[in-house]
Amino acid sequence: MFDFDMLGLAPALNDALKDAKFTQPTPIQNQAIPLALNGHDILGLAQTGTGKTLAFGLPLIDHLLAQPGKPAPKMAKSLILAPTRELVNQIADSLRNLTKNTRLRVATVVGGQSINKQIMFLSRGTDILVATPGRLIDLMDRRAVDLSSVKHLVLDEADQMLDMGFIHALRRIAPELGTPRQTMLFSATMPKQMEELSRAYLTNPQRVQVSPPGKAADKxxxxxxxxxxxxxxxxxxxxxxxxxxxxxxxxxxxxxxxxxxxxxxxxxxxxxxxxxxxxxxxxxxxxxxxxxxxxxxxxxxxxxxxxxxxxxxxxxxxxxxxxxxxxxxxxxxxxxxxxxxxxxxxxxxxxxxxxxxxxxxxxxxxxxxxxxGVMPEAIAPKKPARRQNNNRRGPKPQHSGAPKPGGQKRRRPRRAKAA
Missing domain, CATH: 3.40.50.300 (P-loop containing nucleotide triphosphate hydrolases)
Known part of the structure; x- marks a missing residue:
C-alpha cells in the first residue's frame, strides 16, 4: 500500500487530493493507478463504493496535464461513458474537484437537458467528456462533436451498459475514436458478454479485482x-x-x-x-x-x-x-x-x-x-390457462373433396396459346 503522494502525480493533482483529504488509496486504486499511469489498458472488477472514479480519474488527468495545447473546437481529448445521468454527473463532479486549479475542462452530455446548451459548450472543445451513450450519438449525428482526437476511453459500470442495451451504441461510437488509445473498463460483475466486450475493445489489458463479483461491501x-x-x-x-x-x-x-x-x-x-x-x-x-x-x-x-x-x-x-x-x-x-x-x-x-x-x-x-418474520412458502408462478374448445357442434366433418350441393368447383380459364 502506498500514499497518493508517492505516485509522482502532477503537483496540481497532489494539491487537489490533499484538499479533499485523500491520503491513502483504496484497494482498487492501489492496483489500478500504477498500471494505468504506465499506459496499460485496464479491466477492473470491483463493487460500487470502492473508489473506481479516482482509479481511472487520476491517471487520466495526469496524462492530460502532460499533453500540451488546448482542445480544438468540437474536439474531445478523452471520453468517459456511463449508463445513467446520475452517474455521469457524479463522475464529472469528482473530476472537476480534481481539475479545479488546472487548465483542463470537463463537459457532461446527458439526455433530459438542453441539447443546444451542450452543443454550445462542446463548440469550444473539451479535455474530458463524460456522457451517456444515447445523447452522445445524438450529438454525433448533428456533427456537434468530433471524437477523432480521443486517446483515452473509460467505460464505467460496463455491465449495466450491457444490461441497458448500450452495446449497439458502443459499436457506433468506438470506430469514431482516435488510435492508438488507452481503454479502461470497470465493472461490478463479469458476465460472459463482458469478456467478449473486453476482447473487442481492450488491448492486452491488465486485470485488477478487489472482491469476487456479487460480493457486498464488507462494512x-x-x-x-x-x-x-x-x-x-x-x-x-x-x-x-x-x-x-x-x-x-x-x-x-x-x-x-x-x-x-x-x-x-x-x-x-x-x-x-x-x-x-x-x-x-x-x-x-x-x-x-x-x-x-x-x-x-x-x-x-x-x-x-x-x-x-x-x-x-x-x-x-x-x-x-x-x-x-x-x-x-x-x-x-x-x-x-x-x-x-x-x-x-x-x-x-x-x-x-x-x-x-x-x-x-x-x-x-x-x-x-x-x-x-419467517420465510413463507414461495408462490409458484401462475400457468396460463388452457384454451377450452367451445365448439358445441362437435368436430368438423372431414371434407371429402366433393362439390357442395348446389354448386360446382370453379375452374381456372385456360390461357390461349400464342399464335
Missing part, C-alpha cells in the same frame, strides 16, 4: 424482514421512525410504486422525495442535491439510482421491493458504507419474492440474517 450490515406485501408500508414507517434524522435510501421496483410510496411518506410527515424514470433531469438533480445536503432524509428510488448516487452519509438502504436482477441488490446496498464508513442494508421479502431472495443469496454465496 454493510445486512438483514431481512419477512413481511407480506400489505404490511410493508407499516414496517417501513416503523424502521424510519426509529432514526428520523438518518439519510435513508429506499428502493422500489417500479416508477409508479416509487412515486406512490413517496407521496404516502410525505402525507405521514416524513421528509421524502423520489427519483425515477418519469422525473425530469432537473427534478432528479434537485432531489439528489437536497438529499446530499440533508434537506430531505428519505429518498425513494428505482434502480435508475442504484449506481448513480455517491453520498457518503447514507446510513440505511432499504429494499422495499427486492430487485428482479440479483446483481442489482449488490449495487443497491453499495449506496451505503461508502468512503470507509459503515452502513446498514435492510430488505423486505414477501411470499412473491422468495425466489428472488434465493437468487440473491446464491449470487452472494451467503444467507442474509433474518431480523423478523
Amino acid at each position: 454493510v450490515t445486512q438483514s431481512i424482514h419477512f413481511v407480506e406485501k400489505p404490511a410493508k408500508p407499516s414496517k417501513l414507517r416503523e424502521i424510519l421512525s426509529a432514526d428520523m434524522d438518518a439519510l435513508t435510501l429506499v428502493f422500489s421496483r417500479t416508477k409508479h410504486g416509487a412515486e406512490k410510496l413517496m407521496k404516502g411518506l410525505v402525507a405521514d410527515g416524513f421528509n421524502a422525495a423520489s427519483i425515477h424514470g418519469n422525473k425530469s433531469q432537473g427534478q432528479r438533480d434537485r432531489a439528489i442535491k437536497a438529499f446530499r445536503a440533508g434537506e430531505i432524509n428519505v429518498l425513494v428510488a428505482t434502480d435508475v439510482a442504484a449506481r448513480g448516487i455517491d453520498i457518503p452519509g447514507v446510513a440505511y438502504v432499504i429494499n422495499y421491493d427486492l430487485p428482479e436482477v440479483p446483481d442489482n441488490y449488490v449495487h443497491r446496498i453499495g449506496r451505503t458504507a461508502r468512503a470507509g464508513r459503515e452502513g446498514e442494508a435492510i430488505a423486505f421479502c414477501s411470499a412473491e419474492e422468495v425466489d428472488l431472495l434465493r437468487q440473491i443469496q446464491k449470487l452472494m454465496k451467503t444467507e442474509i440474517p433474518v431480523a423478523s
Whole structure:
C-alpha cells in the first residue's frame, strides 16, 4: 500500500487530493493507478463504493496535464461513458474537484437537458467528456462533436451498459475514436458478454479485482424482514421512525410504486422525495442535491439510482421491493458504507419474492440474517390457462373433396396459346 503522494502525480493533482483529504488509496486504486499511469489498458472488477472514479480519474488527468495545447473546437481529448445521468454527473463532479486549479475542462452530455446548451459548450472543445451513450450519438449525428482526437476511453459500470442495451451504441461510437488509445473498463460483475466486450475493445489489458463479483461491501450490515406485501408500508414507517434524522435510501421496483410510496411518506410527515424514470433531469438533480445536503432524509428510488448516487452519509438502504436482477441488490446496498464508513442494508421479502431472495443469496454465496418474520412458502408462478374448445357442434366433418350441393368447383380459364 502506498500514499497518493508517492505516485509522482502532477503537483496540481497532489494539491487537489490533499484538499479533499485523500491520503491513502483504496484497494482498487492501489492496483489500478500504477498500471494505468504506465499506459496499460485496464479491466477492473470491483463493487460500487470502492473508489473506481479516482482509479481511472487520476491517471487520466495526469496524462492530460502532460499533453500540451488546448482542445480544438468540437474536439474531445478523452471520453468517459456511463449508463445513467446520475452517474455521469457524479463522475464529472469528482473530476472537476480534481481539475479545479488546472487548465483542463470537463463537459457532461446527458439526455433530459438542453441539447443546444451542450452543443454550445462542446463548440469550444473539451479535455474530458463524460456522457451517456444515447445523447452522445445524438450529438454525433448533428456533427456537434468530433471524437477523432480521443486517446483515452473509460467505460464505467460496463455491465449495466450491457444490461441497458448500450452495446449497439458502443459499436457506433468506438470506430469514431482516435488510435492508438488507452481503454479502461470497470465493472461490478463479469458476465460472459463482458469478456467478449473486453476482447473487442481492450488491448492486452491488465486485470485488477478487489472482491469476487456479487460480493457486498464488507462494512454493510445486512438483514431481512419477512413481511407480506400489505404490511410493508407499516414496517417501513416503523424502521424510519426509529432514526428520523438518518439519510435513508429506499428502493422500489417500479416508477409508479416509487412515486406512490413517496407521496404516502410525505402525507405521514416524513421528509421524502423520489427519483425515477418519469422525473425530469432537473427534478432528479434537485432531489439528489437536497438529499446530499440533508434537506430531505428519505429518498425513494428505482434502480435508475442504484449506481448513480455517491453520498457518503447514507446510513440505511432499504429494499422495499427486492430487485428482479440479483446483481442489482449488490449495487443497491453499495449506496451505503461508502468512503470507509459503515452502513446498514435492510430488505423486505414477501411470499412473491422468495425466489428472488434465493437468487440473491446464491449470487452472494451467503444467507442474509433474518431480523423478523419467517420465510413463507414461495408462490409458484401462475400457468396460463388452457384454451377450452367451445365448439358445441362437435368436430368438423372431414371434407371429402366433393362439390357442395348446389354448386360446382370453379375452374381456372385456360390461357390461349400464342399464335
